[in-house]
Amino acid sequence: MTDEQIITHRIAGVASLANEYPGAVIVLSGDCSRVLYMSDWGLQALNTTMAELLALGENYHPVFFNGEEAHEYVPQIAELLERNDLSYAVTFFQQVRTGPQRSFAWYLSSVRVLAQDAAGRPLLIISFATPIDPKSHITAKVQRLLDENTFLREKSATFASLTAREREVLGSLALGHSSQDIAAAFNISAQTADTHRRNIRQKLNATNSFDLGQYARAFNLI
Numbered sequence: 115m116t117d118e119q120i121i122t123h124r125i126a127g128v129a130s131l132a133n134e135y136p137g138a139v140i141v142l143s144g145d146c147s148r149v150l151y152m153s154d155w156g157l158q159a160l161n162t163t164m165a166e167l168l169a170l171g172e173n174y175h176p177v178f179f180n181g182e183e184a185h186e187y188v189p190q191i192a193e194l195l196e197r198n199d200l201s202y203a204v205t206f207f208q209q210v211r212t213g214p215q216r217s218f219a220w221y222l223s224s225v226r227v228l229a230q231d232a233a234g235r236p237l238l239i240i241s242f243a244t245p246i247d248p249k250s251h252i253t254a255k256v257q258r259l260l261d262e263n264t265f266l267r268e269k270s271a272t273f274a275s276l277t278a279r280e281r282e283v284l285g286s287l288a289l290g291h292s293s294q295d296i297a298a299a300f301n302i303s304a305q306t307a308d309t310h311r312r313n314i315r316q317k318l319n320a321t322n323s324f325d326l327g328q329y330a331r332a333f334n335l336i
Contacts, residue, residue, distance in 0.1 A: 117231050117232065117237060120229055120231070120237060120238075121150065121229075121237065121238060124141070124228055124229045124238055125141050125150060125151045125238075128141055128151060128228075128240065129151060129153070132151075132153035132154075132155075133153050133154050133155060135153070135155070135242065136155075136244060137155060137156075137221075137242055137243055137244030137245065138152060138153055138155055138156025138159060138160075138221075138241075138242070138243045138244075139151075139152070139153040139155075139156065139240070139241075139242055140152045140153075140156060140240070140241040140242075140243065141228060141238055141239070141240055141241075142238070142239040142240075142241065143238070143239070144195075144231070144235060144236040144237045144238060144239065145195070145236070146191055146195070146225075146239050147171075147172045147174075147175070148168075148171050148172055148174060149167045149168070149170075149174050150168075150238070151164070152164060152167060156243070159210075159212045159213075159245070160178060160210070160211070160212060161212070161213055161214050161216075177211070178210055178211045178216075179208060179209065179210060179211070180208070180209040180211075180218060182264075183208065183209060185267075186206065186207075186208075186263065187204075187206040187207075187208060187223075190204040190206055191204065191225060194225060194226065194227065194239075195227075195236050195239075198227060198230070198234070198235065198236055199227065200226070200227050200228075200230070201226075202226060202227075203224050203225060203226035204224070204225050204226075205222065205223065205224045205225075206222075206223055207220060207221070207222055207223075207246075208220075208221055208223055208243075209221075210243070212245075219245055219246075220245070220246040221243045221244060221245055221246065222243070222244055222246060223241055223242065223243040223244075224241065224242050224243075225239060225240070225241045226239070226240060227239060227240075228240035262328075262331060262332045263332075265328055265332045266332040266333065269318075269329065269332065272317070272318060272319075273318070273329060273333055275317045276314065276317060276318075279300070279310065280310055280313060280314050280317070281333075281335060282300065282335075283296055283300070283307065283310040283311065283314060284314050284318075284326060284329060284330055284335055285330050285335035285336050286299060287311060287314065287323075287326050287330075288323070288326050288327045288329070288330030288331070288335065288336050289330075289336055290323070293307040293308050293311060294307075296310070296311075314326070
């Protein structure tokens with residue numbers, strides 16, 4: 115079969131069952147840039163039509179997804195395309211603009227290669243996206259994880275200014291340990307512990323325990 119025949123055949127097969135699933139079933143082009151098919155469930159959630167999605171072409175992602183978090187899952191999709199293994203899938207959380215107001219909602223998406231062309235390259239990609247109940251504890255946890263990752267990227271250079279000992283002391287400070295506790299733990303004087311505490315706060319521009327805790331959590335010190 116030609117590539118076009120494969121595309122038509124595989125999309126027809128997916129479409130025959132797609133509306134039975136509790137989420138959006140999407141078939142994309144081999145580079146993941148364009149939507150070629152979306153189930154009715156997905157079209158209703160996005161408040162759009164198949165004709166509108168086809169017209170968007172490569173603008174599909176900027177319109178419906180949060181570009182600020184793309185760094186979280188784009189590398190996974192790039193690896194998926196590079197591996198080009200029909201049995202390999204990637205799963206990730208993402209925010210999707212839904213409804214008439216295009217407000218963000220959390221979804222869990224799984225993606226894999228659906229079909230290859232005559233040369234063995236990715237021809238079609240299939241994705242299944244299911245919404246996460248906004249009242250679920252998972253939503254809050256995902257948001258905290260994304261916030262920590264953003265903090266880590268923005269503050270990595272600042273964190274790098276700490277010495278190895280200062281990083282150890284930072285972990286203790288984030289746990290609420292006193293200078294006396296730190297001195298005993300690292301076999302240093304309380305005065306030296308105070309000096310470390312002062313230097314850490316100055317280097318990180320940390321004014322309170324919450325600031326110290328953010329660094330300690332983001333950089334896996336606690």
